[in-house]
Amino acid sequence: MSAAAQSRxxxxxxxxxxxxxxxxxxxxxxxxxILSTVQGYRQRYSTSGDNANxxxxxxxxxxxxxxxxxxxxxxxxxxxxxxxxxLRYRIPRGxxxxxxxxxxxxxxxTLLNLAAMVWREGSISGESRRAILKxxxxxxxxDEPVIGYAPxxxxxxxxxxxxxxxxxxxxxxxxxxxxxGEQDARVRTIAPIALIQREGRWILHGEDQDAAGTRNxxxxxxxxxxxxxxxxxxxxxESATDxxxxxxxxxxxxxTGTVEVEPESDAATRLSKRRxxxxxxSILTLHYSDLDLLADELAGxxxxxxxxxxxxxxxxxxDRLARTVADHG
Amino acid sequence: MAxxxxxxxxxxxxxxxxxxxxxxxxKLTFLLSLVPYLMDHDRVSVEETATHFGMTKEQIREAVRLxxxxxxxxxxxxxxxxxxxxxxxxxxxxxxxxxxxxRVAIDDSPxxxxxxxxxxxxxxxxxxxxxxxxxxxxIATLTAxxxxxxxxxxxxxxVQSGGMDDTLTLIRDSVDAGVQLEFDYLNSRGERERRRxxxxxxxxxxxxxxxxxxxxxxEAIRTFRLDxxxxxxxxxxPITHGAADVKLPDSLFEGSADDLTxxxxxxxxxxxxxxxxxxxxxxxxxxDGRLNTSVRVSHYHGLKRLIASMPGVAxxxxxxxxxxxxxxxxxxGAARYE
Numbered sequence: 001m002s003a004a005a006q007s008r009x010x011x012x013x014x015x016x017x018x019x020x021x022x023x024x025x026x027x028x029x030x031x032x033x034i035l036s037t038v039q040g041y042r043q044r045y046s047t048s049g050d051n052a053n054x055x056x057x058x059x060x061x062x063x064x065x066x067x068x069x070x071x072x073x074x075x076x077x078x079x080x081x082x083x084x085x086x087l088r089y090r091i092p093r094g095x096x097x098x099x100x101x102x103x104x105x106x107x108x109x110t111l112l113n114l115a116a117m118v119w120r121e122g123s124i125s126g127e128s129r130r131a132i133l134k135x136x137x138x139x140x141x142x143d144e145p146v147i148g149y150a151p152x153x154x155x156x157x158x159x160x161x162x163x164x165x166x167x168x169x170x171x172x173x174x175x176x177x178x179x180x181g182e183q184d185a186r187v188r189t190i191a192p193i194a195l196i197q198r199e200g201r202w203i204l205h206g207e208d209q210d211a212a213g214t215r216n217x218x219x220x221x222x223x224x225x226x227x228x229x230x231x232x233x234x235x236x237x238e239s240a241t242d243x244x245x246x247x248x249x250x251x252x253x254x255x256t257g258t259v260e261v262e263p264e265s266d267a268a269t270r271l272s273k274r275r276x277x278x279x280x281x282s283i284l285t286l287h288y289s290d291l292d293l294l295a296d297e298l299a300g301x302x303x304x305x306x307x308x309x310x311x312x313x314x315x316x317x318x319d320r321l322a323r324t325v326a327d328h329g
Numbered sequence: 330m331a332x333x334x335x336x337x338x339x340x341x342x343x344x345x346x347x348x349x350x351x352x353x354x355x356k357l358t359f360l361l362s363l364v365p366y367l368m369d370h371d372r373v374s375v376e377e378t379a380t381h382f383g384m385t386k387e388q389i390r391e392a393v394r395l396x397x398x399x400x401x402x403x404x405x406x407x408x409x410x411x412x413x414x415x416x417x418x419x420x421x422x423x424x425x426x427x428x429x430x431x432r433v434a435i436d437d438s439p440x441x442x443x444x445x446x447x448x449x450x451x452x453x454x455x456x457x458x459x460x461x462x463x464x465x466x467x468i469a470t471l472t473a474x475x476x477x478x479x480x481x482x483x484x485x486x487x488v489q490s491g492g493m494d495d496t497l498t499l500i501r502d503s504v505d506a507g508v509q510l511e512f513d514y515l516n517s518r519g520e521r522e523r524r525r526x527x528x529x530x531x532x533x534x535x536x537x538x539x540x541x542x543x544x545x546x547x548e549a550i551r552t553f554r555l556d557x558x559x560x561x562x563x564x565x566x567p568i569t570h571g572a573a574d575v576k577l578p579d580s581l582f583e584g585s586a587d588d589l590t591x592x593x594x595x596x597x598x599x600x601x602x603x604x605x606x607x608x609x610x611x612x613x614x615x616x617d618g619r620l621n622t623s624v625r626v627s628h629y630h631g632l633k634r635l636i637a638s639m640p641g642v643a644x645x646x647x648x649x650x651x652x653x654x655x656x657x658x659x660x661x662g663a664a665r666y667e
Contacts, residue, residue, distance in 0.1 A: 131449050
């Protein structure tokens with residue numbers, strides 16, 4: 001077939017044909033069977049010559065398909081174990097199909113549509129878009145909420161994408177982390193356990209490979225690109241994430257600062273609506289999990305806020321304001 | 330983070346319901362999703378299918394035509410007629426109707442990938458305090474279904490709920506009853522007024538929630554931060570503008586010709602935090618890990634709060650009156666400790 005005819009087969013047609021072929025086979029197909037017979041490959045297959053390019057194409061296609069949650073598996077041919085050429089590929093139907101007892105009501109579908117809308121940035125927006133296509137495959141018609149919602153979560157931290165990928169593949173990562181008050185970033189080697197969002201900020205919870213223990217890292221304090229290593233770790237149980245969340249909640253509950261706010265000011269209005277704030281006239285008790293983050297937030301209110309306690313927070317806010325004055329002198 | 334009054338950007342402008350161009354992986358997912366849908370419908374119009382999947386009619390026709398010629402290599406490895414899907418071509422071309430007459434290989438909808446399930450689960454967590462979510466067990470049930478319907482254990486991605494206050498329930502009550510909502514509002518310039526509005530849409534950006542509404546005081550569409558609303562109450566006055574009557578601009582924050590341009594020097598890794606304020610086409614120069622760029626704001630009231638909340642990280646380099654506004658704000662704050 002001519003080169004022009006080859007290029008007319010779109011990528012999605014080749015991928016679709018590959019999935020269909022592998023779903024239809026019980027015993028599996030060998031690589032050469034796939035390359036020589038499946039639509040989109042067969043047109044480029046040479047019976048005598050070198051198919052190295054086509055083989056590389058097949059490797060990439062396999063990755064793309066697995067990315068979508070399609071369980072493409074390899075099986076050894078009986079008595080031929082270890083021989084790569086005789087590996088057989090297939091997609092076991094039971095692992096491919098949504099279990100038939102899973103269904104979603106119209107109300108649930110509405111909620112899931114809304115949940116998918118939350119992600120508008122980065123690769124996670126592509127994942128929620130594809131999840132919604134699969135959900136719509138079930139044909140459930142949704143009811144619209146009485147008021148329109150347009151909820152959005154942003155993933156502005158550059159570390160977010162590489163960290164979600166590492167979390168997914170269970171590989172150890174390395175990055176430079178700058179703690180507030182320290183001059184230089186320190187390199188950390190971490191097995192990611194979970195990405196947790198608190199108060200609009202993303203936190204990596206992971207096992208520190210040098211310090212034997214779990215630690216939390218604010219993504220915005222990661223100051224170098226993420227280096228993904230080839231070292232894999234075994235997946236942590238879900239309870240590890242729950243424990244991390246409980247620990248963050250405990251920190252938040254136990255740490256408070258007291259401030260006096262200018263009545264009727266922006267600080268008075270907004271800080272009194274901050275999560276878990278107690279209000280007694282113009283004296284507010286605020287919860288926090290990270291003193292430096294709270295100090296940044298309070299510094300933004302300028303003269304509308306006076307920190308009463310603890311001293312460390314007072315000093316931190318004062319230092320920040322003095323720094324801003326000096327930087328703008 | 331303080332609100333700099335007016336933000337306008339690529340992301341906020343993109344907003345609502347834009348469908349990005351489909352990548353090959355999206356198209357494959359769509360094909361694998363469309364087949365079971367068509368199997369469940371003996372006959373369905375292109376239009377209904379397009380509405381259901383949120384696609385254009387032409388995207389549906391293209392996909393159906395591709396399905397109609399696809400199949401498996403089969404016994405002969407030759408893609409014989411019985412190895413292919415078939416559709417009623419006449420119904421498609423003449424009546425814009427889809428009828429799947431023969432199918433192969435696919436019996437059911439595909440599972441979610443681990444990351445797809447994780448994205449939806451985290452999204453549900455974020456929305457768990459919406460009035461629609463009143464029933465907590467419903468979320469737990471859904472999460473369990475998504476985990477079981479995923480090809481492997483969903484990645485550990487967890488999000489704190491938006492943590493909205495009762496205002497959201499009142500907004501919903503007023504929409505339900507078709508009556509106006511009334512509240513005290515403190516704008517970003519520090520002015521407080523009693524507003525009466527017809528609620529149109531609730532939007533959020535991370536931990537910040539907004540109400541977009543028709544404001545009877547201003548006689549225009551306005552955006553209100555939920556945390557600047559106090560003493561809200563549902564009135565008995567019927568609304569004059571419903572969500573269906575008003576075309577909301579895509580962007581939460583509308584720019585205006587009067588906006589001020591300010592140059593800043595920001596730690597490069599923190600620049601994404603200011604992305605909302607950096608206009609398209611802004612000239613940015615990076616040197617020694619710091620970025621020199623410009624931001625646009627409607628007034629300095631918001632700017633001074635924003636910059637003071639990023640001490641050492643972002644510095645205003647000009648014009649002089651912008652620097653002075655930040656300096657005076659921070660100095661007044663510092664003076665309270667001296």
